[in-house]
Amino acid sequence: MQPVDREFFRRDSRVVAPELLNKLLTRHGRTGRIVEVEAYAGFEDAGSHAYRGQTERTTVMFGPPGHLYVYFIYGMHWCANAVCGDDGHASAILIRALAPTAGLDAMRRARAKARRDRDLCSGPAKLCQALGITGQDNGCDIVAGSGLTGNGGTGGNIQIFDDGTPPPAEPGQGTRIGLSAGAEHPWRWIVPDDPNVSRPD
DNA sequence: ACCGGGATGTTCT
DNA sequence: GAACATCCCGGTG
Numbered sequence: 001m002q003p004v005d006r007e008f009f010r011r012d013s014r015v016v017a018p019e020l021l022n023k024l025l026t027r028h029g030r031t032g033r034i035v036e037v038e039a040y041a042g043f044e045d046a047g048s049h050a051y052r053g054q055t056e057r058t059t060v061m062f063g064p065p066g067h068l069y070v071y072f073i074y075g076m077h078w079c080a081n082a083v084c085g086d087d088g089h090a091s092a093i094l095i096r097a098l099a100p101t102a103g104l105d106a107m108r109r110a111r112a113k114a115r116r117d118r119d120l121c122s123g124p125a126k127l128c129q130a131l132g133i134t135g136q137d138n139g140c141d142i143v144a145g146s147g148l149t150g151n152g153g154t155g156g157n158i159q160i161f162d163d164g165t166p167p168p169a170e171p172g173q174g175t176r177i178g179l180s181a182g183a184e185h186p187w188r189w190i191v192p193d194d195p196n197v198s199r200p201d
Numbered sequence: 202a203c204c205g206g207g208a209t210g211t212t213c214t
Numbered sequence: 215g216a217a218c219a220t221c222c223c224g225g226t227g
Contacts, residue, residue, distance in 0.1 A: 038219070040219075047219075048219090049212095049219080052213085055212080055213080056212090057211085057212065057213095071211095071212095071219080072210080072211060072212090073210095073211085073218060073219070073220065074208080074209070074210085074211095074218060074220050074221080075208070075209030075210035075211070075218090075220095076208070076209050076210075076220080076221080077209095077220050077221070079219065079220080081219090094219055096219085113221090113222075123220070123221070124219070124220075125220050125221065126220090126221075129221095176219070177219070177220095178218085178219050178220070179219060180217085180218090182219095198220095
C-alpha cells in the first residue's frame, strides 16, 4: 500500500485520469478499485462546472490539488471528483465506477436497492452512496499520509492508495457521459472488460 | 434485452 | 424558469 502524493494530482487532469485507474478509493473500511474516470479541464472545457468561472459551488475545484470536490445533482445524487492541477487551474477527475474490494457488507446496506454486487459502485452517484460520501466531504484532503486527511471536510477519512497494481497499458477511451456541452472530447477512461463500469465501451 | 419517464432540489440565467 | 457530470422502475419485445 503506497500513498498517492499531492504531486501526482498537480498535473493536468487528462494526464492523471488514466493513471488513476486501478488505484484504490477508501473510506471507513469501504474500498473499491477505480475502474472508470472522466477528466474535466477547467476554463478550456465547456463541460466543466468551472467553465464559467469560480462560484460558491466550484470553490474547491479552484483550490489546491489532492482534495475532493463533491457536488449535488438531479435533486438527489452526490458525485465525487479528485481535484487536479496547480492551485487556480480548476481541473478535476470525476470518479465514475469502482470494483468493490472491501467493506462489501456496509456497501450492501448503504445500497439496499442494488441486487448484484456489480451494481454497488457502477456509477458516480452509486459509489458515493456505497461509500457514504456526501456534501459533508466536499473539500476534504484525499492525499494519503499527508497528515491532513479530512482537512476541509467534515465527513471523515477518504483516501486514495496505490497497492502496486499498475494502470491498464491500454485503457478504454471514449466520450464523457451525460453532457450537452463539451460532449465531443474523449476524456473518459475505463479498465477494459471490467463488469463494474457504468457503461461498456 | 432495451427504452421512456419520473423523482427531486440546487445552481445559474 | 431551465438545466442538470443520475438512478430506478415499469413498460414492451
